[in-house]
Amino acid sequence: MHRLRLIAQPSTSTRSVFFIGKRMLHVSPQSCKRTQDTAPLYQLHARWPKANCPSCNAPLTTSLPTCNNCGYIAPLPSSSKVDYFALFGLPTVKTNENISETEDITRNAFNVDPKELRRRFLQLQKLCHPDRWAQKSPEAAEAAAGQSALLNKAYQTLLSPRKRGEYILSQHGVDILEADNMDEEQDLMLQVMEAREELEEAEGEEVKELLEVNRERIEKATMELENAIAYEDWEEAKRAVIRLRYWESFQRAGTQQDVDH
Secondary structure: OOOOOEEEEOOOOOOEEEEEOOEEEEEOHHHHOOOHHHOOHHHOOOOOOOOEOOOOOOEOOOOOOEOOOOOOEOOOOOHHHOOHHHHOOOOOOOHHHHOOOOOOOOOOOOOOOHHHHHHHHHHHHHHHOHHHHOOOOHHHHHHHHHHHHHHHHHHHHHHOHHHHHHHHHHHOOOOOOOOOOHHHHHHHHHHHHHHHHHHHHOOOHHHHHHHHHHHHHHHHHHHHHHHHHHOOOHHHHHHHHHHHHHHHHHHHHHHHHHHHO
8 A cells, every 4th residue: 555655844833844745734733643642552663563472472561572461571682673762662763664554653753752751661661670580580580681771771862862863863874973074073173172161260150151051052952953853864963963962071071060169
């Protein structure tokens, strides 16, 4: 069956903008509303379709190969083979390629609700927490420990806007070691050096003021990253990630200086 390919584009209006082929379509937010919070995790993503336990055939209620009914547990694949978004039942970074007919196709994968992410993280951790499996077989305990470790890594990655952006870029094969535009990177480095010099000379309230200015830089870079990912402009997303790296480093240094004094 032919499937229309919809790509979400940022918009300042109250109506979302999508492109179907070369045609533009406006869709109101109300028409895209989902009951995602009340659906089981395994139903929220095509990468983790509804599955049954291979031991007792009961339905698995999450993305984890872990069964509440009979106590079955199996190791997850290596981190590089697990989609972190799918693990938590969130829209994938490759939504346009893997959507089902009933899935939410309007969301920018970068937009993650931290509270909802934590709720899902705790739900999954409760299922595979190593203490719960400590008295089981060595294989079960090892599988639980592996699941728990990967969940923690995935959670920390998606919780941080910068790390989330880096992860999305890595899923699209984008190398973010350095900027392609050296002039732009040099301009950024100059800004960072000047800000560092100001920080070194600052004291008391001056440090707090510089940190507030830098929080605005971080917020701006985060918004630029969000928009770039929405448009699938990977080069701009890469540059935004690099900006975030520098300004987050500055924020850590300034915060430490404020604490020390």
